[in-house]
Amino acid sequence: MDNNKLVESFAEFAKSKNIDRPTVIRILEDVLRAVMLSKFGNSDNFDIIINLDKGDLQIWRFREVVADNATDGCAPDKIPLSEARKIEADFELGEELSEEMKISDFSRRVILTAKQMLVQKVRELEKESLYNKYEQLVGSLITAEVNQILSNEIILLDDESNELFLPKSQQIPKDQFKKGEYIRAVVSKVTINNAIPRVILSRTLPIFLEKLFENEIPEIQDGLIAIKKIVRDPGARAKVAVETFDDRIDPVGACVGIKGSRIHGIVKEVQYENIDIINYTDNLELYITRALSPACINRIEQSNDRISVYLDPNQVALAIGKGGQNIKLASRLIGKELDVYRDLSNHLEQHDIPLSEFNDTIEPWILEELHKVGLDSARSVLTLSRATLEQRIDLEQETIDEIYAILDQALNR
Incomplete structure (x- = not known):
């Protein structure tokens, strides 16, 4: 292989890897200098000239002519006078000898090593380029x-x-x-x-949902609407707090779109995750009220890092959500722990029976499911419609009818 063929073959290989010209030249020069260092013990006295446009490669070696008995006569950048005169008869001491080196002058093993080094350098560069690209x-x-x-x-x-x-x-x-x-x-x-x-x-990650919103909602792209915070239970439910810097824009309506046209594509992408879009506010009580939607809150009491939320008994299950999902996401959105309580302060407490007393008539696992969605008494169940209860827990209609009959009979008795 001659100099030009080496340059051409490497240039084509580098081009296939999308490596720019300056980098190709730098790699070629580094590899050739490594070969010179390996063969001659020094690469500083070599000039390497590469022209990718013409596929040219020139390697020049420079050595100073010294006396035959000079102590440094065997140094990589020196040549004894007698040897220099074998190349050209009129050389004198102190002159510089320049020789053009050809790839073909090297052994097959050295050429193969050079090609392997070139490929290795390109692979290292690919790894570095990949890391830098995706790190950004x-x-x-x-x-x-x-x-x-x-x-x-x-x-x-x-x-x-x-x-x-x-x-x-x-x-x-x-x-x-x-x-x-x-x-x-x-x-x-x-x-x-x-x-x-x-x-x-x-x-x-929440940022995945955020980026989907940025793609689908022009007002977010334009900076008219900002996403304050996103919390997710991936594939199940998410809460997105948004605010606007233009009073003429309804941030929630803009994100939903006419008949849900904008939010539909996002919901489909996240496998029909139930997305609650909430209008952000600095008013903590109002923010909590919006975060716990669709439940209606009566009053809120704050104590250190925990917040107590009081609701009518028939609203507790809505606030907690299936498997406690709604209350958990609301707590993460607010950044504080929310505790939900039944508010009986404005109501005459009616006769009620704890569900724990129905162990003999209702299966324990059913009682456990009811407890998970915030239902802990007979009346708290009966205040819900059968359709609502069916949405909250995974029970057959027959079983729900039987539960209602047992609880109603117990209360009336």
């Missing part, structure tokens, strides 16, 4: 193609065929993807494993 994209929304589906993660490819990873823990529980499908996710982090960059994506 952390928190950004990207689209990638599903390449391989494993039990613990999905491997995706970006538009440059770089591998990206979506762990099972960062997938929405209802996510189902096929090979070749394009999916959206945010860049969560970039780690280094065995000197190899590993780009981790996520679809469960």
Whole structure:
């Protein structure tokens, strides 16, 4: 292989990897200097001239002519006078000898080593480039193609065929993807494993939902509406607090769109996650009221980092939500623990029976399910409609009718 062929073959390889010209030249020069250092013990007395446009490569070696008996006559940048005169008869002491080196002058092993070093340098550069690219994209929304589906993660490819990873823990529980499908996710982090960059994506982080809102809502893109905070139970429910800097804009209405036209695409992307959009306010009591919607609050009492919320008995289940989901998300949105209590201060307390007394007539697991949604007495259940109770807990209509009959009979008796 001659000098020009080496340059041409490497330039084509580097181009296929999207490496810029200055970097190609730098890599070539670094590798060639490493070869010279290995062969001659020094690379400082070499000039390497590379012209990618013409595919030219020139390597010049410079040595000072010294006396045959000089102590440094064997130094890499020196040449004895007798040897110099074998090259050109009229050389004198102190003159500089310049020789052009050819790749073909080196052994096959040295040439192969040089080619391997070039490939290795490019791979190292690819890794560095990949790390730097995605380190700057952390928190950004990207689209990638599903390449391989494993039990613990999905491997995706970006538009440059770089591998990206979506762990099972960062997938929405209802996510189902096929090979070749394009999916959206945010860049969560970039780690280094065995000197190899590993780009981790996520679809469960709050910022994923935030980026979807930014994409779909023009007022957010324009800075007219700001997202204050997002809390999520991925795939199940989310609460999004928004505010506007223009009094003429309804931030909640703008995010929802006419007949839900704007929010629909977002909800579909997150597997029909139930998204509550809340108008942010500095008024803590009003903010809590909005966060606990659809429940209606009677009064709020604050104590250190905990807040007590009092509601009518028939509103407690709404405030808590299925499996305590509503109260948990509201607490995270507010940033303080919320405790829900039945408010009997403005009502004459009616005769009631704790559900714990129905162990003999109602299955214990059913009583446990009722307790989870904030129902702890016979009357608290009967104040709800059958349809509402069916929405709150996973029971058959027959079972619900039987519960109502047992509780109603007990109270009347």
